[in-house]
Amino acid sequence: MDLFQPVVPTDKQHDIFQVLMHPSLGPEREVIQGWAAGFVDRDGKFVKEFQTSFESSFWELYLHAVLQDLGMNLDYSFHAPDFVITAPMPFVMEATIASPPQGGTPAHGVGKPEIPDDFGEFNRQAILRLCNSFTSKVRKYRQHYAKLVHVRDRPYVIAIAPFDRPQAHFAANRPIMATLYGIYFDEVTTIASQAENVVTHELEVVSKNDTVDVPVGMFSDDAYKDVSAVVYGPLATWGKVRALADAPERNIEFTTIHPSEGTGLMPEVRRAVKADYIEHLLDGLYVFHNPYAERPLPSDVFDNERLGRIIVRADRDLEERCPNDFLLMRMVGPVVNP
Template structure:
C-alpha cells in the first residue's frame, strides 16, 4: 500500500465519515492499495492513546465505506504493519465482501451520455472527453455516488440543461462534507439539511442564469468603459440577483417541518454570462444590504467608505427595491452565501491536489485576494501554480457569508469556519472577518506541451506569488 494525502482520502472516501467520529478517534495517516480498490486509515484512540487500522472498500453502489479493521495496538508503526497485512488479504476477497446490504438501486455511470451529442452541455462534454479535465472528472465521480438524487433528474440535467446549477450543488455538497456535516437524505426540500458538531444548517441552492427571450439568450450589457461597468454593477446585476432570491423567498422554506428551528441559508452563484462571477460580488453585496459606499477618508486620513442608502435598482423598464434583507419575510433567511469558485475550474484544481492525473498539463491560477494592509484600497493580485509543491486549497476557500442583521434565527459563524463572514448594520456600517488567504476571484489557465517549461521559467519562485496593483 502507499500513503496518500488527507485531501485524496477525503475526495474518495470522506463522504462515509460520521462527524461524531472525531470525538473518539484522531485520524493520523491515510493509505491506498496499489490498484486503488481499497483505502486504509489509521486512527488514534483519544482515550486509550492506542492505534488501529481501518479498511474501506466499494459497496454495491461503488461508494467507499468501512468494511473491516485491525486490533488496537500500542504504536502507529504496528498499526501500519497490521493495516498493510489487512489490505493485502482484502485484495483477495471478491467485490461482494465489501457490500453493506443497505444499498438501494444500481451504481450510476454519471459520464455515460443520456442524450444525443448536440443536446449535451458543452462543459459536460469537456469533462467527459478532454484529458485536461480528467482531474475534475476524477474528483466528481466518487462524490456523485454519494450525492442522493432526491429529485430523480440530477444526472440528466448535469449532462444537459442545468449543468451550472448541478455543479453548484456539487460544490455545496463538497463544502458541507469538508466542514463535517452529516446530510439528511430523507427530504428533497431544501437542497441540503446538515448537522455537525457545531449545530445544524439548511441550505437552498440558487443560481443566476442568463436573460432569455423565447429561445434566445440575451447578452449582458457592455462593460467596456468605467461608466458601463458601474451601471452593470449598480443596477443590472443587483436586479439579476434579486429575481431568483425573491422567487426562492416566496417558497417559504422556513415553514417546512424538517428545518424548524434551523438557520436557513440561500447559496447563490452567478452564471448569468461567461466569467460574470469574477466581477459581480459587489453587486450582490449592494443588493443584499441596500448600501453603496462613497470613497472618503476618516479623521486619521485613512481611506474609508461613506455608506449611502439605496432605495431601488432600475434597468430599462425593470425596477427592483434594494435591500433583500429589508424584505419582511427575509427575516427567515439567516444568511446568503456566495463564491466565485463554484465552477468546473475549482473541481479541476481540487482534482489535481487530490492526486488525479493531469498528464503534462500545468494549471496557472491568477486572481485577487484580500490585502491585510489597513491602508490598502485595492486587493492584492496573486498567481499560483496549482501543480507545484506547497500549493494548497480547500473547498471552503473563497466562500463569503453575508449575515442577515434581522434574522429570526442568526447563523453562528462557527458553522462555516474558513469562510469570510460579513455583517452590515442599519446604518450601513460594514464589518468582516476573513481567513489569512481569502480569494475574491480567480481564473485558471491550462498550459501544456512546450509552453510548460516557458511558464515555469517565467514564474520562477514559490507556488504562489503576491503583488499590489500598480
C-alpha cells in the same frame, strides 16, 4: 451515481459537460465525481439534469462537498429543500443560481475572457439577477417549505452562485453586498477620483429599466426575516475544478487576487503555474448573515478559516471575518513564456 455515463444524446448535452468528457480531463472529472460521494439523487433526475443544464447541478454538488468538508450531517430522506442539515445544529438550505435574463448570453463559453467595458453596468445587471434568484427562493419557502414539519422553526439559508453572464465571477462580492445590505462598492468612482478609500453608496433600489426599480437591501430590515443567511459562491466555477484537479502537468497559470496586506486600495496579485498552485475547496466562498432573522443562524456554524463571513454586530456595523489571503478573484489561462 455515475455523473459521466451519458444518459442523453450528444446533441442534448450541455457544452461544459461535453468539454468534461474529453479523455484528457480525467482528473477534472474525478474532482466533480468526488463531490458527489454520499449525495442522494432523490427524484432520479439528477444525472440527466447535470448532463443537460449543468450549472445548477454543479453548484448543488459543490455545496454538498462543502457541507461535508465542514463536518455537517446531511439528511437526504426528505424531498425538499435541497439540504437538510441535522448537526452540528439543524438548519435547511436551498440552492439556486443567478441565470441570464431571457435571451441573454449564457455564462459558459470558449476563448479568452473579456474584461467588461463598464463595470457599473455589469454590476447593475448582476444585482438584478441576484435579486431575482433571492426573491424566487423566498417565495418558494413561504408558499411551500415553511409548511413542512422538518423545516418549521429551523434557520433557512439560501445558497446562490452567479452564472448570469460570461465572466460573472468578475463582479466578486459587489452585487451581493448591494443585494443584501444595500451597500455598493463603487470601484469606477474610486479609481476616477483617486480616492484613498473605496467609495461606497447606500442603495434602496436598482433601476431595471426606465419605469421599474427593484428594491435592494434585503437584510436591511425585517422584510425577509424568514431568511437566516445567504451562502454565496462566485468562484465555484470551472476554475475551481481546474484548481483542485490532480494534474500538475497542465500548462496553465492561475492569477489570483487577494486583500492587500497594507492599507492601500490595490489588492495583492499572485501568479502560479498549475504544479505550484494550491487552492482549498472553500476558498472564495462567502456566508452573509441576516441581522433581522427570526431564526438566526449562529455565526459559528460556518466557522472555518478559509471562508469569508459577514456578521452584523449589535451596532449594525458589518464585520468581515475573512482570512488574510481570502480568494477574491481567480483567472486561469495558458502559461505565457517570456
